[in-house]
Amino acid sequence: xxxxxxxxxxxxxxxxxxxxxxxxxxxxxxxxxxxxxxxxxxxxxxxxxxxxxxxxxxxxxxxxxxxxxxxxxxxxxxxxxxxxxxxxxxxxxxxxxxxxxxxxxxxxxxxxxxxxxxxxxxxxxxxxxxxxxxxxxxxxxxxxxxxxxxxxxxxxxxxxxxxxxxxxxxxxxxxxxxxxxxxxxxxxxxxxxxxxxxxxxxxxxxxxxxxxxxxxxxxxxxxxxxxxxxxxxxxxxxxxxxxxxxxxxxxxxxxxxxxxxxxxxx
Numbered sequence: 001x002x003x004x005x006x007x008x009x010x011x012x013x014x015x016x017x018x019x020x021x022x023x024x025x026x027x028x029x030x031x032x033x034x035x036x037x038x039x040x041x042x043x044x045x046x047x048x049x050x051x052x053x054x055x056x057x058x059x060x061x062x063x064x065x066x067x068x069x070x071x072x073x074x075x076x077x078x079x080x081x082x083x084x085x086x087x088x089x090x091x092x093x094x095x096x097x098x099x100x101x102x103x104x105x106x107x108x109x110x111x112x113x114x115x116x117x118x119x120x121x122x123x124x125x126x127x128x129x130x131x132x133x134x135x136x137x138x139x140x141x142x143x144x145x146x147x148x149x150x151x152x153x154x155x156x157x158x159x160x161x162x163x164x165x166x167x168x169x170x171x172x173x174x175x176x177x178x179x180x181x182x183x184x185x186x187x188x189x190x191x192x193x194x195x196x197x198x199x200x201x202x203x204x205x206x207x208x209x210x211x212x213x214x215x216x217x218x219x220x221x222x223x224x225x226x227x228x229x230x231x232x233x234x235x236x237x238x239x240x241x242x243x244x245x246x247x248x249x250x251x252x253x254x255x256x257x258x259x260x261x262x263x264x265x266x
Contacts, residue, residue: 011048012077012078013045013048013051013052013057013074013077013078013079014045014046014047014048015077016073016074016077017045017046017060017074018046020064020066020070020074021046021064023180023183024064024065028042028043028046031060031063031064034063035056035059035060035063036059037056037059051078052078054075054078054080057074057075057078057080058071058075058083060074061074061075065181066182067182067238067241067242068084068235068236068237068238068241068242069084069086069238069241069242070182071083071084072084072238084236084237084238084241085236085237085238086237086238086239087237087239087240088239089117089123089239089243093237094237094239094240097240098124101115101124101243101245102124104245105124105125105126105245106126108126108128108247109126109127109128109263110128110259110260110262110263110264111128111247111248111249111250111259112125112126112128112129112131112132112225112247112248112259113125113126113128113129113245113246113247113248114126114129114147114245114246115243115244115245115246116147116243116244116246117239117242117243117244118184118187118242118244119146119184119186119187119190120146120147120148120149120190121144121145121146121147122144122145122146122147122150123243127263127266128259128262128263128266130266131216131218131223131259131262132150132151132157133150133157134160135159135160136150136155136156136157137153137155137156139155140153140155140156146190147246148171148175148190148194149190149193149194151171152164152168152171152172152194152197152198153197154197157216158197160216160217160218161214161215161216161217162215162216162217162222163212163213163214163215164198164199165198165199165200165201165202166201166212167212167213167214167215168194168197168198168201169198169201169212170212171194172191172194172195172198175187175190175191175194176191179191213225213226213251214226214227214248218258220258220261220262221254221258222254222255223250223255223258223259224250224251224252224254224255225248225249225250225251225255226248226249226251227246227247227248227249228246228247228248228249229244229245229246230244230245230246230247231243231244231245
C-alpha cells in the first residue's frame with residue numbers, strides 16, 4: 001500500500017469514526033471507556049494521526065453498537081477486509097434458517113406472522129397473513145412486496161385500519177428510531193413516502209406510541225392485534241442479522257375467536 005493510499009485510508013477511517021461517535025452523541029471519553037482504550041489514543045485516531053489495528057477497529061465497531069453491515073464498512077474504511085458474509089435469503093447457506101422460520105410461522109397459526117428484511121420487504125409469511133392483503137390494490141401485491149407500504153398506502157391495508165392516525169405513526173416512528181441508530185437513505189425515502197399517506201392526528205397526553213394496537217375492520221367484526229418483533233442478534237451473516245420476524249397476537253378473546261374461525265376456513 002503506497003503512502004498516499006495509507007493517508008487516504010487513515011482520513012477515511014477518522015472521518016467515519018467521528019461521524020459514528022457524533023451520531024451516538026458520545027464524547028471521546030465516553031467511547032474510549034466503552035472500547036477500553038484511552039481518550040488520547042482515540043483523539044489520535046479521529047485526527048488521522050494514528051492508524052488502528054484490525055482488532056481495535058472491531059472493538060470500536062462493537063462499542064459503537066454498529067450493525068454487521070456497518071462493521072464491515074468501518075473495517076473497509078480502515079483498509080481491512082470485511083469479516084461478515086452476506087448470503088442471499090434464497091441461497092443454500094440459509095436453507096436451514098428458512099426451514100426453521102417456516103416452522104415458526106406455521107406454528108404461530110391461527111395468527112398472522114411474517115418475515116421481512118431491513119427495508120420491510122416481505123420474504124415469508126404464514127397462511128393467516130392473507131388477513132392483511134384482502135382488498136389491497138394488485139400493484140401493491142406485486143413482488144417485491146414492501147409490507148410498510150402495503151399497510152399504510154391508501155389503496156392497501158390502511159383503508160381498513162380504524163386507528164390509522166395513531167397506528168400509522170407508531171409504524172413510522174419505529175422506522176425513524178431505526179434510522180437514528182443506523183442511517184439508511186433508502187429507509188429515509190420510505191419514511192417520507194409513508195408520512196405522506198397518514199391523515200392528521202390529534203395525539204392526546206394518553207398516547208403511547210410504542211404500545212398502539214392495530215384495530216382492523218373485518219367482515220366478522222373489529223380485530224384488535226398487538227405485534228411482537230424478533231431479530232437474530234447473534235447472527236454472523238448480514239442477511240440473517242437484518243431479518244425481522246413479526247408476529248401478531250390477539251388483544252382480546254373476540255379477535256382470537258375470529259382468527260381461529262378464519263384459519264379453519266383457509
